[in-house]
Amino acid sequence: MKNQSTPTINQFVGLVKTNPFENSLEAIEQLAGSIVNDLNLNVVKKFSHTFSPKGITLIYILSESHLVIHTWPELGVIHIDLATCSFRTLEGFKKTLKHALYDYNNHSIRVKQIDIDKL
Amino acid sequence: MKNQSTPTINQFVGLVKTNPFENSLEAIEQLAGSIVNDLNLNVVKKFSHTFSPKGITLIYILSESHLVIHTWPELGVIHIDLATCSFRTLEGFKKTLKHALYDYNNHSIRVKQIDIDKL
Numbered sequence: 001m002k003n004q005s006t007p008t009i010n011q012f013v014g015l016v017k018t019n020p021f022e023n024s025l026e027a028i029e030q031l032a033g034s035i036v037n038d039l040n041l042n043v044v045k046k047f048s049h050t051f052s053p054k055g056i057t058l059i060y061i062l063s064e065s066h067l068v069i070h071t072w073p074e075l076g077v078i079h080i081d082l083a084t085c086s087f088r089t090l091e092g093f094k095k096t097l098k099h100a101l102y103d104y105n106n107h108s109i110r111v112k113q114i115d116i117d118k119l
Numbered sequence: 120m121k122n123q124s125t126p127t128i129n130q131f132v133g134l135v136k137t138n139p140f141e142n143s144l145e146a147i148e149q150l151a152g153s154i155v156n157d158l159n160l161n162v163v164k165k166f167s168h169t170f171s172p173k174g175i176t177l178i179y180i181l182s183e184s185h186l187v188i189h190t191w192p193e194l195g196v197i198h199i200d201l202a203t204c205s206f207r208t209l210e211g212f213k214k215t216l217k218h219a220l221y222d223y224n225n226h227s228i229r230v231k232q233i234d235i236d237k238l
Contacts, residue, residue, distance in 0.1 A: 006194070011132065013235070047166050068187065
């Protein structure tokens with residue numbers, strides 16, 4: 001199946017390390033909302049799951065693909081997975097995360113783009 | 120936030136190119152079921168969305184993280200995104216996809232592991 005057309009898929013992963021934070025769905029929804037607004041994404045459906053004793057997974061199906069956020073509040077860790085069929089840059093993704101995490105003191109953000117065309 | 124403990128996150132992405140296929144949620148659920156069984160994943164919640172005119176997104180929240188499958192039936196393209204907090208290998212992921220796609224004639228599979236620790 002060579003030379004076959006492929007949809008444009010831009011996938012970005014972010015790993016955030018910060019201080020332990022509250023196990024709050026509302027806070028993670030705020031984070032997701034900031035990312036959605038900044039990157040001008042279109043949310044089709046929203047889902048979440050709260051794990052016991054702690055940890056929240058938030059999933060947005062986008063018209064362009066998906067945004068998935070996993071949290072480990074007790075460790076201060078947030079994993080963000082964004083796949084979009086419209087053009088975005090790694091720099092834009094990192095800038096968006098920085099903005100979304102403005103209220104999280106003492107944090108580090110690492111990001112990576114997955115080059116689907118080179119899989 | 121250096122030297123902070125991080126949960127183990129193994130993330131794998133697969134891109135499948137095959138012949139155009141039916142826009143069937145049932146077929147994609149079978150594909151997901153095969154992956155879940157082969158990799159011994161624990162499904163917590165299942166969601167899906169069918170796009171117009173074609174395309175299905177299937178999302179499983181796992182006790183270990185997530186499995187997301189996007190399809191472009193008219194292009195014969197399937198994008199598979201697996202994040203798990205338990206140990207899996209890239210070879211195991213590819214073998215699992217090969218098995219799950221056994222009934223898809225004339226297909227290619229490309230896979231990639233995202234090394235979260237090196238983000």
